[in-house]
Amino acid sequence: MKKTFKMKVLGALSLLLVLLTGCSNHIAVLNPQGPVAREQYHLIVWSLIMMSLVLAVVLIIFIYVLVRFGRKNSKDYNPNDTGNRKLEIVWMLIPVLICVALAVPTLKVLFSMDQPPKATAEAPRNFAGKTLTIDVTSVQWKWLFRYPEQNIETVNYVVIPKGVPVKFRLHAYDAMNAFWVPELGGQQYTMTDMPMQLWLQADKPGNYLGRSSNYSGKGFAKMDFHVLAKSSNDFDSWISDIKSNSPALTMTKYRELLKPNNVKPMAFSSYPKEIEKNLNKAQMEGKESGKSDSMKGMDMSGDSGKGGHHE
């Protein structure tokens, strides 16, 4: 009886939530804008349905036993009712079945995430293959995006063509972070000693908010970035615009970017070849002081020694 009160509170609360959130496009995870996010979304909805059923069954039995046996003189009081093998087998088997129903699609999606999603649009002109590769480096507390095929670099925003699978290769310069664009798909960590990979793809042009989801210190809360999806023509013209109008990234500027702080979005028309090695903080600093053995076998042809020759 007391529990009905609680149910009312819960009901009112969820109604309030719906009213407050207004449209569902605020709920990024439930508003998938690409094939990766959509696959995960379907999995989430399926699990939500199954789990709501479980919760409903528990609540129904719960309310029933409280109402029925919470009275002062319940007639069917039976202290000897202390086990029922058949019933116990039933409620052991039902969770097993539910687990199977959830595990099968889980595994399917899990293994598909290693593969690039199917392209739904033509790749823009200046592409080597049919997919785009972008190197992502998290630095306390900003995101660096490098386009190895297009030879440009951006900071705190990244532009991708719609309908084309994008392979994000993830690295960390210092602390671990996690790269998360909920509307396009789930996240993956960035780490200093292990390159990671994440496939994402946008269905249509748009501006999608991403952020770091793994705490990395003082400026972490503001470590967000925008993913701009453009049509293939717009992507091409964006590339040529950056190429002709943005400054080049020098080693000096790059070192400045590696310092811990929050910065505004930036773009660079080219970058020094050396940064393609994705050195982490220890390697970078070891290299500068010249005492680290982790640099053995490194190609030293970069211009690190002559830093700052042009801006």
Add this chain to the structure above:
Amino acid sequence: MENIKTFLSHFFVTGDPMIYGADASIALVSVAIVFVLTYFKKWKWLWREWLTTVDHKRIGIMYIIAALLMLFRGGVDALMMRTQLALPNMHFLNSEHYNQVFTTHGTIMIIFVAMPFIFGLMNIAVPLQIGARDVAFPFLNAVSFWLFFFGAMLFNLSFVIGGSPDAGWSSYAPYAGAELNPGVGQNYYLIGVQISGIGSLATGINFLVTIAKMRAPGMTLFKMPLFTWSILITSIIVIFAFPAFTVALALMTIDRLFGAHFFTIASGGSPMLWANLFWFWGHPEVYIVLLPVFGIFSEVIATFAHKALFGYVVMIWSMIAISVLSFLTWLHHFFTMGNTAPVNAFFSLSTMLIAIPTGVKIFNWLFTLNKGRIEFTTPMLWALAFIPNFTVGGVTGVMLAMAPADYQYHNSDFLVAHFHSTLIAGTVFGVFCGLHYWWPKMFGYLLNEKLGKWSFWIFMISYNICFMPMYFLGLMGMTRRMYTYPAGLGWGPINFIITIGAFGMGLGFTIMAANIIWSAIHGKRDTTGDPWDGRTLEWSTSSPAPEYNFAHIPVVSTRDAFEAMKEEERKGVKRRQLPFEPIHMPNNSGIPFIMSAFFFVAGFGFVFEWYWMGIPGLIGIVICLLARSFVYNDHHHIPTDEIERTERAAGRFS
């Protein structure tokens, strides 16, 4: 002079009015405590009756008092965070301060609230439930408590001296390493938690041996009360899980103090290794704080449904299954850290499997209620509220177990809502339930039911207001550990509701504290020793139990032993009055307190890398150990006439 000035400004945390407030209140409270103890001439009493005690009941009470104080601090941390997040772009806390607060909130709530609260309740109830006179190693039990206590004090000191840790309770490397996180804060975490962890490991061993060796005659394993069973299983988990954490903490300490490279970015350190070691302890830890409350709920639901537990044997086997699975799921804390699909698949499935024994338990509790005669007392309300609220945490746990979906939940507020659903609706409801249930056994009077029910309803409803919206916040893309967020994302109103809920929980807790004070003065005395019509042996002795617990060790022949005894009495079977024999009891000892104080001194020295202080501290510990090994006179006998007097006063001897 300048040097001293710089030293002091680093030694004491400066520049924040809230911290000056804390400094002042710590000083005032300390002065007040010293004054009261001196004025009422209670120093000797404090030392003789409490600081040196090896009595499991008193150690249990001290655990619970410490846990309640720590709960207050962890709760204040939570309210500070919720105030900062109530509106977008708030300026209540700055980033550094917020980061420290969420770190201490998490660490304190798990290590210094959930664990000691459970250790307290098991100290009070387990020896009584199995008809024993104390735990197997009473001296070690005191060592465990004081290590926890001084570990917690060391950790809390960081707030005013040197600065708090700010790497999160999970302290992921490399961020928690010396290079990215200089200063003493993280050292406090590593050493404070380490000291208290040694105590936890000893408690695990102590209770495993106690339950294995000291059960009353006739109490076979499958006649033990469910709570005792849950503690037996928990002790085994503690023994297997804690060493991993001890090693991880030690390695990171060596990294930070002596420049090693276990978890660093440089020189081949592996930051991932920390995540593995941490969660190899961290996931079983979740069950260390959950299985005991499953035990508490089983006792309370059976007592107040006035029925034996439904499916007793299945309940035990499902706990055993959970304990085994708990060691096979740690990787689900980092599905998104670059594991291959087959690895993620294994841990996805192993995690889902936990839902099966847990689901079985939920249904068994429901069917214990079925055909019962349910009595809505305060402890029962906490136990009943656990069922639906914990189920929410359980089903969202299954959702998180699905690795590809976890890519969208991981580190978001969805996850935060999930683990609060299990840890609050499970552990917190459970320890509050146990607190109200065993309170008369601890102190000899009952907590007020009216205030108890008020605190329950306010806390439980506020908990839902606080954490149900948080699931949506996570799906909207808000991550944990953000100290602020911009307007325009639609997060503001939800965060505001959550903050209201958080303060509601604070109000509920305040009423509970008021209830404790009110009942201490006006509470109904429990003269029978059995205020709830209990089923297990702890209710067969007086409230509070005498020093020796049982004048005669009870002889057990069935489950729910005390219920069976009462049944016999109702049938008119008279029990023979046996003559008393002197009872062998352990002596009090100051060594646990003094040795743990040396741990504190050594720990403080190592936090600041002051080896002139740390090494003498370590030597002090060794001297205490040696001193103990030369104590030959470590027990006494309670004479029969004293037992007779006590028993007569309790009305059990005529």
